[in-house]
Amino acid sequence: MRGAGAWAPLCLLLVAAAQHSGPQLSERPVFTCGGILTGESGFIGSEGFPGVYPPNSKCTWKITVPEGKVVVLNFRFIDLESDNLCRYDFVDVYNGHANGQRIGRFCGTFRPGALVSSSNKMMVQMISDANTAGNGFMAMFSAAEPNERGDQYCGGLLERPSGSFKTPNWPDRDYPAGVTCVWHIVAPKNQLIELKFEKFDVERDNYCRYDYVAVFNGGEINDAERIGKYCGDSPPAPIVSERNELLIQFLSDLSLTADGFIGHYKFRPKKLPTTTALPVTTTFPATTSLKPTVALCQQKCRRSGTLESNYCSSNFVLAGTVITTIPRGGSLHATVSIINIYKEGNLAIQQAGKNMSAKVLVVCKQCPLLRRGLNYIIMGQVGEDGRGKIMPNSFLMMFKTKNQKLLDALKNKQC
Template sequence: IYSFLGSVLNYWSGNTTVPTFTCGGNMTEDSGVVGSLGYPGVYPPNTKCVWRITVPEGKVVVLSFRFIDLESDNLCRYDYVDVYSGHASGQRLGRFCGTFRPGALVSTGNKMLIQMVSDANTAGSGFLAVYSAAEPHERGDQYCGGHLDKPFGSIKTPNWPEKDYPAGVTCSWHIVAPKNQIIEVKFEKFDVERDNYCRYDYVAIFNGAEVNDAKRIGKYCGDSPPAPVFSEGNQLLIQFLSDLSLTADGFIGHYKFRPKKFPTTPVPLTTTTPPAATTRPIPLKYSVGLCQQKCRRSGTAESNYCTSDFVITGTVITAVVRGGSVYATISIINVYKESNLAIQQAGKTMSTKIIVLCKKCPFIRRGLNYIFMGSADEDGKGKIAPHHFVMAFKAKNQRGLNVLKTKRC
């Protein structure tokens, strides 16, 4: 697996060619790699691909996503990957989209099914995942987590407290309380690689049994323990992921069941990042009022530079109209001002997702290059309103933008 992954990573460096991934198939080896059709290129629209994994009897399948980039939606309604335990009518272990990478997924038996569906509008390079056969109760550096149903217990990173957690680890703890109880989780010690958006190593906590952005309570990294977390119902999913680079001390946390009537006054989450990067529809009256203004660009790039959160140049790769707004994926040419804007990187290619609040103002077209100056919210989502500055980008604009980059605001 790892030599194969190496060839995939080397692909972006131009050192080798990556094998071709097909739409679905039957996988019967003890370990292997699954990738979306055409990965790492943009996956095709209107497709449904199914992979069936079978490992030897008496083993379970452990699946870890290494890369994921599908059209983002808080309920994953458009493009998504479903993972099931078993081949026919098995339990769904999760539905995934966007760029949120889940922790390890473990089947209950020796079979797992992966299904990827795309609609007419695509937005991303798909996914790459590795699977391997494991003993049902195996524990070790590369496999952790589990099903917890005792009234109290602890969760901790591999190697705790002797040394740092390993690189390339995914752990998933599924905690289940009786139906009339909720779950409280407190972290005693916490030290996970710091990043403004917890993109590399992180702990994510979800209400329920599945990874679902709409039910995500928080995503945490850094060296400050999160505030105590309370579930809404009787199930909680806690995931820990470390990438293939820097590591840290890790964490130890404790959970316990509480009566449902336990008074849980909402506490602000002390996350080191926004709790959930979900896409929320813009309220209709706000959107309509905003979009009734006359559409005309005001000022110049220079006069708008300091009042904008981010300034980038880029090519519109996808532009999908939803609810009067345009959800666009931009392949970045240059970044002049970043602020909170969430930027994804694959090899040398950078991209970002922005929302043009009013679909006709400013009007953008797929395949064309633009200068974008807009605002970025605390979740890192870029937004362009009619008063923001957007114009077609040509090579002659480059020099002026380079000068603005040195400007003090």
């Protein structure tokens, strides 16, 4: 339980909620597990707020504001079990109601800035595990005009043939703490989107956990493929969408900030003249043709060297369990649940509950052979999309606990 000092602001919040809800409300609002909310504005809160929220719960709130407007969500209070990766108790906020793209995940006492949907629908979901709890959360939603949200908000729907997007305060000063922005770029059906960051400076972290930019193929669909998650001071490589939609998310936490970024986009036809060379986001160079890959996959599969000799030449090194394998053409797309990561490089790490995973592409599906359910040490390179790339000569072996000491020693090795 938290100290008594937390209760004073809670009482003020409840009074504000009662006043906002109109004269018909004579006592404090009762917050239940989820609900359907419509209208220009309103409040949502964790079950039993401001009391301690229950364990092992999953609550979903679906918010709809008038057609033609967007939803703005402001957290007034948040106190959930704290964890750097928000793996245990957390609040997720999504664009739309069904299969919406997640705008952000929050826990602890981190109160994000205003969260803005790109349509008139938003979904909020809170999940708690069996252990530590807090006083939960309380948030206010309101309707806003999509293009008249002032500088305190950012993001929006971009449908012009070309344009730019930037962090709040750019270029005069650092972006503010506690900001979430979502830009949804939509081109005509027969066109793709080119994306390029001109300047880029976002708080650095090995896992990009605190401040980051994430780019997705597709729109507000939760299974849209993430192209990459970026932070630090090196601009991401230019990106070309696979379809006519891209979603760009930017999130800053409540601590360090940086200069921010400005990015530019433009629409282009799906088929370009053969004289035009553009950067692509696939894991193969633009000049790679099918024949060399076929020839490569016909070679004898042979692992060379040792853990030590392959460590420095590999972009990433991890131990993990193969949880999915999907053959596509002559290649294999696999998802690996991470047991431990020793060298990350630019590998895109995904978080789902308490588990971390990464996607890898085995260029020749039979070589090296990955089997679902088995544990491996995997060393390889990383494509521009953040996916691990396993070539026939990449180093791969079964993972056993006796390897742990050597891998820990390699982790501290200077390459």
